[in-house]
Amino acid sequence: MSAGKAREARDRKQIDIRRAAIEEFARHGYRGASTQAIAARAGLSKPQLHYYIDSKEDLYREVLLETMHAWGDLFAVDDAGLSPAQVLSDYIRRKLEFSFDHPLMSRIFTAEMLAGAPVFKPYMAVYRRRTAAAATMIRRWIDRGLMRPVDPLQLLMNIWAVTQSYADHRDQVLFYMRKPALGIADRERIIAHVTSLILTGCGLGAAPVAAAARRRPARRPAKSASP
Amino acid sequence: MSAGKAREARDRKQIDIRRAAIEEFARHGYRGASTQAIAARAGLSKPQLHYYIDSKEDLYREVLLETMHAWGDLFAVDDAGLSPAQVLSDYIRRKLEFSFDHPLMSRIFTAEMLAGAPVFKPYMAVYRRRTAAAATMIRRWIDRGLMRPVDPLQLLMNIWAVTQSYADHRDQVLFYMRKPALGIADRERIIAHVTSLILTGCGLGAAPVAAAARRRPARRPAKSASP
Amino acid sequence: MSAGKAREARDRKQIDIRRAAIEEFARHGYRGASTQAIAARAGLSKPQLHYYIDSKEDLYREVLLETMHAWGDLFAVDDAGLSPAQVLSDYIRRKLEFSFDHPLMSRIFTAEMLAGAPVFKPYMAVYRRRTAAAATMIRRWIDRGLMRPVDPLQLLMNIWAVTQSYADHRDQVLFYMRKPALGIADRERIIAHVTSLILTGCGLGAAPVAAAARRRPARRPAKSASP
Amino acid sequence: MSAGKAREARDRKQIDIRRAAIEEFARHGYRGASTQAIAARAGLSKPQLHYYIDSKEDLYREVLLETMHAWGDLFAVDDAGLSPAQVLSDYIRRKLEFSFDHPLMSRIFTAEMLAGAPVFKPYMAVYRRRTAAAATMIRRWIDRGLMRPVDPLQLLMNIWAVTQSYADHRDQVLFYMRKPALGIADRERIIAHVTSLILTGCGLGAAPVAAAARRRPARRPAKSASP
DNA sequence: GATGAATGAGGGTTCATTCAT
DNA sequence: TATGAATGAACCCTCATTCAT
Numbered sequence: 001m002s003a004g005k006a007r008e009a010r011d012r013k014q015i016d017i018r019r020a021a022i023e024e025f026a027r028h029g030y031r032g033a034s035t036q037a038i039a040a041r042a043g044l045s046k047p048q049l050h051y052y053i054d055s056k057e058d059l060y061r062e063v064l065l066e067t068m069h070a071w072g073d074l075f076a077v078d079d080a081g082l083s084p085a086q087v088l089s090d091y092i093r094r095k096l097e098f099s100f101d102h103p104l105m106s107r108i109f110t111a112e113m114l115a116g117a118p119v120f121k122p123y124m125a126v127y128r129r130r131t132a133a134a135a136t137m138i139r140r141w142i143d144r145g146l147m148r149p150v151d152p153l154q155l156l157m158n159i160w161a162v163t164q165s166y167a168d169h170r171d172q173v174l175f176y177m178r179k180p181a182l183g184i185a186d187r188e189r190i191i192a193h194v195t196s197l198i199l200t201g202c203g204l205g206a207a208p209v210a211a212a213a214r215r216r217p218a219r220r221p222a223k224s225a226s227p
Numbered sequence: 228m229s230a231g232k233a234r235e236a237r238d239r240k241q242i243d244i245r246r247a248a249i250e251e252f253a254r255h256g257y258r259g260a261s262t263q264a265i266a267a268r269a270g271l272s273k274p275q276l277h278y279y280i281d282s283k284e285d286l287y288r289e290v291l292l293e294t295m296h297a298w299g300d301l302f303a304v305d306d307a308g309l310s311p312a313q314v315l316s317d318y319i320r321r322k323l324e325f326s327f328d329h330p331l332m333s334r335i336f337t338a339e340m341l342a343g344a345p346v347f348k349p350y351m352a353v354y355r356r357r358t359a360a361a362a363t364m365i366r367r368w369i370d371r372g373l374m375r376p377v378d379p380l381q382l383l384m385n386i387w388a389v390t391q392s393y394a395d396h397r398d399q400v401l402f403y404m405r406k407p408a409l410g411i412a413d414r415e416r417i418i419a420h421v422t423s424l425i426l427t428g429c430g431l432g433a434a435p436v437a438a439a440a441r442r443r444p445a446r447r448p449a450k451s452a453s454p
Numbered sequence: 455m456s457a458g459k460a461r462e463a464r465d466r467k468q469i470d471i472r473r474a475a476i477e478e479f480a481r482h483g484y485r486g487a488s489t490q491a492i493a494a495r496a497g498l499s500k501p502q503l504h505y506y507i508d509s510k511e512d513l514y515r516e517v518l519l520e521t522m523h524a525w526g527d528l529f530a531v532d533d534a535g536l537s538p539a540q541v542l543s544d545y546i547r548r549k550l551e552f553s554f555d556h557p558l559m560s561r562i563f564t565a566e567m568l569a570g571a572p573v574f575k576p577y578m579a580v581y582r583r584r585t586a587a588a589a590t591m592i593r594r595w596i597d598r599g600l601m602r603p604v605d606p607l608q609l610l611m612n613i614w615a616v617t618q619s620y621a622d623h624r625d626q627v628l629f630y631m632r633k634p635a636l637g638i639a640d641r642e643r644i645i646a647h648v649t650s651l652i653l654t655g656c657g658l659g660a661a662p663v664a665a666a667a668r669r670r671p672a673r674r675p676a677k678s679a680s681p
Numbered sequence: 682m683s684a685g686k687a688r689e690a691r692d693r694k695q696i697d698i699r700r701a702a703i704e705e706f707a708r709h710g711y712r713g714a715s716t717q718a719i720a721a722r723a724g725l726s727k728p729q730l731h732y733y734i735d736s737k738e739d740l741y742r743e744v745l746l747e748t749m750h751a752w753g754d755l756f757a758v759d760d761a762g763l764s765p766a767q768v769l770s771d772y773i774r775r776k777l778e779f780s781f782d783h784p785l786m787s788r789i790f791t792a793e794m795l796a797g798a799p800v801f802k803p804y805m806a807v808y809r810r811r812t813a814a815a816a817t818m819i820r821r822w823i824d825r826g827l828m829r830p831v832d833p834l835q836l837l838m839n840i841w842a843v844t845q846s847y848a849d850h851r852d853q854v855l856f857y858m859r860k861p862a863l864g865i866a867d868r869e870r871i872i873a874h875v876t877s878l879i880l881t882g883c884g885l886g887a888a889p890v891a892a893a894a895r896r897r898p899a900r901r902p903a904k905s906a907s908p
Numbered sequence: 909g910a911t912g913a914a915t916g917a918g919g920g921t922t923c924a925t926t927c928a929t
Numbered sequence: 930t931a932t933g934a935a936t937g938a939a940c941c942c943t944c945a946t947t948c949a950t
Binding site: 482483487564565585607608609614615616618622623625626647648650655657 | 712792794795796838845854857879881
C-alpha cells in the first residue's frame with residue numbers, strides 16, 4: 001500500500017502543520033507568527049511548507065475558521081424539554097472542556113479579536129444571530145419566571161468570557177493555582193465552581209446544584225439559596 | 228522659557244510614542260508590532276523614534292508594566308469596615324471602568340498572556356500574592372457566613388475575566404449589542420448587570436444591590452431580591 | 455498499436471510543450487519565463503515537464519533555433535531569372551506571412567536580441583553570411599542599373615525590421631488599426647502596402663504605383679516586373 | 682554646503698538606479714529583471730535600493746513612462762509651412778537619433794510590447810490619437826497630390842519600426858555591419874539611407890533630398906534622382 | 909535635536925531541478 | 930511513465946537598529 005502510506009504521511013504532515021500553525025498564531029497572532037517558526041515546528045523547511053500551503057494568510061484563515069466551526073457545535077443550545085439550569089450547565093461544561101482540551105484554538109480566536117477581527121469579521125453576523133437566538137431563549141425563561149431577570153446577551157457574553165479565560169490565561173491560572181497542569185479533578189472542580197456561580201447568579205442555584213451535589217457531595221453552595 | 232518649552236515638547240512626544248506603542252502592541256502583540264508603524268502613528272520617523280526609545284523591547288516592557296502598575300491600584304482591595312458586597316461592587320466597577328476607559332491597556336496584557344507572558348512572568352508572583360491576599364479576605368467572609376461558599380481564587384479570576392472581556396473583545400461586544408460605542412448609560416447598565424450577576428452568584432444579591440440602588444437608581448435586578 | 459499510440463501521445467505532448475514554451479519565452483524572455491507557467495500551459499506538472507525536457511535552457515535553445523531554422527528557408531533568396539522586384543516582393547510577402555502566422559516565433563527572436571543574443575550569437579555569423587550574399591545580389595542589380603542605388607545591407611535590415619514589427623508589435627498595430635485581428639484582406643493590404651513602399655523606395659515602383667495611384671494607394675507591384 | 686552635497690549624492694544615486702534599471706529591464710523585461718542585479722549595477726545593496734524606490738513595479742513603471750514621455754516630443758510633428766519631405770525627414774532623423782542615443786529606452790518599450798503592454802496599455806489610446814492625427818496630416822498631403830498615395834497609418838508604423846530596429850537589434854546591426862559601434866559618419870549614413878528609402882517610397886525622392894543635401898553634402902542618394 | 913542613509917537579518921514566496929516511488 | 934515530495938537558491942521586500950551628519 002505505498003499509495004495509502006504516502007497519503008497517510010501527507011495527512012500526518014498536514015496535521016503537523018495545522019498544529020504548528022495554531023501554536024504560533026495563538027502565541028503571536030497573525031502578524032507576529034512566522035512561517036519560519038511554523039515550518040520548524042512542523043519539522044519542515046520553509047519552501048517545503050509552501051508545498052502544503054498556499055500562503056500564510058490561507059493557513060491562518062483555515063485554522064481560525066476551523067476553530068469557529070468547532071465552536072459552532074458548542075453554541076448549538078437546544079432547550080428541548082430541558083430546564084434553564086440544565087441548558088446553561090451543559091453549555092458551561094462544554095465550553096470549559098473545550099478551553100481545557102483546546103486552549104490554543106481559543107487563544108487564536110482571542111488574538112484575532114485583539115487584531116480587530118480582520119478575518120473573522122465577515123462571519124461575525126452569523127454568530128450574532130445565534131447568540132441572539134440563545135438570548136431570546138433566555139428571555140423567554142425570564143418572562144416565564146423560570147429565572148432571575150438578567151440581561152440575556154450580557155449573560156451569554158459573560159459565560160463566554162469566563163470559560164474562555166481558562167484557555168487564554170491558562171498560564172496565569174495555573175500559576176495562581178500553583179499547579180503545573182489541570183488534572184481531571186481540577187477541571188471538574190472548576191466546572192462545578194463556574195456552573196454554581198453563574199446558575200446562582202441567575203437565581204437557578206437550588207435545584208441543579210443539588211442535582212450536581214448528588215454526584216459530587218463535597219459541595220456546599222446549596223445553602224446559598226436560603227440566605 | 229525655551230528650556231521648559233523644549234522639555235514640554237519632548238514629554239508630549241513621549242506620550243505620543245507611548246500611546247502609539249500601546250495601540251500597535253495591543254493589536255498585534257510584541258512580535259507583530261513594527262516600530263515603523265509605531266513611529267508613523269506617533270508622527271515620527273523611525274530614527275527619530277529611536278532617539279526617544281532604546282529598543283522595541285524596552286518600549287514594550289515600559290508600556291506593559293505601566294499597565295500593570297495602573298492595575299496595581301485597582302487590586303488594592305481594602306475591606307476596612309466595608310461589607311463583602313461593597314468591596315466586590317467597588318472592585319467590579321473600578322475594573323470595568325478601566326476596561327471601558329483603557330481598552331488597549333487591557334488588551335496589551337492579554338496579548339502578553341497569549342505570548343506566554345515572557346516579560347510579565349517575573350512580576351507574576353507579586354500579583355499572585357496580592358490575589359492570594361484578596362482570596363484570603365474572601366475566605367474569611369465565607370467562614371464568617373457573610374457569603375456563599377465559593378472558591379475565592381476562581382471567583383477573583385472570573386471577575387477578572389468578565390471585566391477584562393469588555394476590553395479585549397470590545398468589538399465583538401459592540402457588534403453583538405448593535406451599538407457603535409458604549410455610552411455612559413450602556414456602561415452603567417453593564418456595570419449593574421455584572422455586579423448583580425456576581426453578587427447574586429455569591430449569595431450577596433439582596434442587601435448590597437439595594438444599597439447600590441440608592442446611589443444608582445437605574446438598576447433593575449433589585450427585583451430579584453423580592454421573590 | 456499501443457506503441458504507436460504511446461509514441462503519438464508523446465509527440466503530441468512534445469508539441470504542446472514547444473508551443474507553451476514559445477508563448478512564455480516570447481512574452482517574458484528567457485529569464486522572465488518560468489517552467490511552472492510553461493508546464494501549466496502545456497497541461498503538465500512541473501516534474502512531468504522535466505521528463506520531456508532536460509532544462510529550461512535546453513528548451514529555450516530548441517525553440518529559438520527552430521525559429522531560426524524556419525527563417526532559414528525564408529532567406530533562401532533565389533534570383534534565378536527573376537527580376538529584383540519579383541525577388542523582393544516574394545521575400546517581403548514570405549516574411550510578412552511568417553509574421554502573421556507565427557508572431558510568437560518572431561517575438562522570441564526579438565526577445566533574444568534584447569537580451570543580447572546569448573544563445574543566438576554563435577549562429578549569427580551564418581546569417582550574416584547569408585545576408586551578405588543577398589546584399590551582394592542587390593549590389594549587382596544596382597551596378598547593372600536595375601535598381602536605385604541604396605545601401606543593400608541597410609535595405610535588407612529595414613525590410614526585416616518592417617516585416618518583423620507586424621509580429622513584435624502586433625498588439626499595438628491592431629490597436630492603432632482598431633481591429634481585433636487581421637483578416638485575410640487586411641493581410642493582403644498590408645503586404646501590398648509594404649511591398650509598394652519598399653519597391654518604390656528602391657526605384658522599382660514607378661509604373662505600378664502610377665497605375666495604382668489612380669485607384670488606391672497600395673496595389674500589387676507584381677506588374678512592376680513587366681517594364 | 683553639506684545639505685547640497687547630500688542632495689547631490691542622492692540625485693546621483695537616483696540616476697544610477699534609473700540607468701541600472703533601464704539596462705536590466707531592457708535586457709530581460711520586467712519579469713526577468715531582478716532587483717538584485719539592478720542594485721548591484723547601481724552599486725547598492727538590495728535593501729539600500731529599497732530605500733530609494735518603493736517597489737520593482739514602481740521603478741519599472743517610472744522608467745517606462747519616462748521613455749514614453751521622451752517620445753512624446755518626438756511625435757510632435759508640426760507641418761506648419763513645411764513640405765511633407767521636410768516633415769518626414771525631420772521625424773525620421775529625430776527618431777533615429779533617439780534610437781542611437783538611447784537604445785535601451787527603445788528596448789524597454791519593445792520588451793513591454795512583447796509582454797503584452799501590461800503597463801503601457803492604459804496610455805496607448807493617447808498615442809493612437811497622436812498617430813491618427815499624423816496620419817490625417819499625411820492623408821491631406823496625398824489628397825493634395827503632394828505625395829504618392831500610401832496608407833498613412835501603415836507608413837507611420839513602418840517608419841517607427843525601421844527607426845526602432847536600430848535600437849532593438851543594435852547588436853545584430855553592428856555585427857552585420859562588422860562595426861564595433863556606430864560612429865557619427867555611420868549614423869549620418871544610416872539616416873540618409875532611411876530617409877531616402879522612405880521618401881522615395883512616398884514619391885518624395887527628388888526635391889526634398891536635394892534640399893537636405895544642401896545642409897548635409899555627404900549624402901549620395903541624390904544620384905537616385907538622376908537615372 | 910533630527911534627517912538621510914545604510915546594514916544585516918529575516919520576512920513570505922517562487923524558482924529550477926531532483927528524487928523517491 | 931508520472932506523481933508527490935524535497936531542496937537550495939533566489940525572489941522582492943521589511944525588519945530593527947545604527948551612523949553619519
